[in-house]
Amino acid sequence: MTDKPELEEGLVLAPQFGADGLVTAVVTDVATGDVLMVAHVNAEALAKTVESGEAWYYSRSRKKLWKKGESSGHVQRVIELRVDCDQDALWLKVEQSGPGACHTGRRSCFYRAVPLGQTGAVRLEFREAEKTFDPGKIYDKK
Amino acid sequence: MTDKPELEEGLVLAPQFGADGLVTAVVTDVATGDVLMVAHVNAEALAKTVESGEAWYYSRSRKKLWKKGESSGHVQRVIELRVDCDQDALWLKVEQSGPGACHTGRRSCFYRAVPLGQTGAVRLEFREAEKTFDPGKIYDKK
Secondary structure (H helix, E strand, C coil): CCCHHHHHHCCECCCCCCCCCCEEEEEEECCCCCEEEEEEECHHHHHHHHHHCECEEEECCCCEEEECCCCCCCCEEEEEEEECCCCCEEEEEEEECCCCCCCCCCCCCCCEECCCCCCCCCECEECCCCCCCCHHHHHCCC | CCCHHHHHHCCECCCCCCCCCCEEEEEEECCCCCEEEEEEECHHHHHHHHHHCECEEEECCCCEEEECCCCCCCCEEEEEEEECCCCCEEEEEEEECCCCCCCCCCCCCCCEECCCCCCCCCECEECCCCCCCCHHHHHCCC
16 A cells, blocks of 8 residues: 555545654644644554544653543544645644643644744744633643 | 753754654645655754755755755745744745646645544555646656
């Protein structure tokens, strides 16, 4: 199943997991189209997402399977799941429950912009910087 | 610069390149919000993108810096560049020149969906499967 034409034009789901057993998952808000987060998925997380219609990931830092929202309640209902041409990336269009997806307390993880047209060191600029929830209250409650 | 609060809340761009020297880049169409592709960026590609406002990547298969559109003419003008909370992923909102971003001849690399609510083997379903250009004509012209 690493035959390139079949991988690109076929109907068999054959995720090309890396040496670490993971593929990249891009998660967008189905309502706004904004990228909420980038995460990683192993075979088990993918199977659970496909079966349940809710987003499961693999945490590289905690080295464990992880259901989005298991601590925060901010689960993600997957409206559509897509796979890319060479099957090493996934795109999840989700309905994000609760006020946000980011562990810093924001709707999206991508709340800072890199100004363009510059050379050398750049200063980031906040966008949608407002926190929509208090992560200390959500994640330290246990 | 691996101090977590500074990384997440600071204004210094400090990309957390992996052991392979790369961070993940998600590329969306600024007009439609659709994810066009997922690529990889090293420090040099990032510097060139920031300086030029056009998208540069690093090709893992060809092991070289790569300007999107250098073969096809399908360059990407970066309208906004964002970085995520822990600075290991980028989001490029681009204006895609030409008919598409995918080397298979399609607008987006994510032209197949994985049906949800199933267990076991799944059959992919084509979405926006139509080819908007003939990749043989574009990429074999040299």
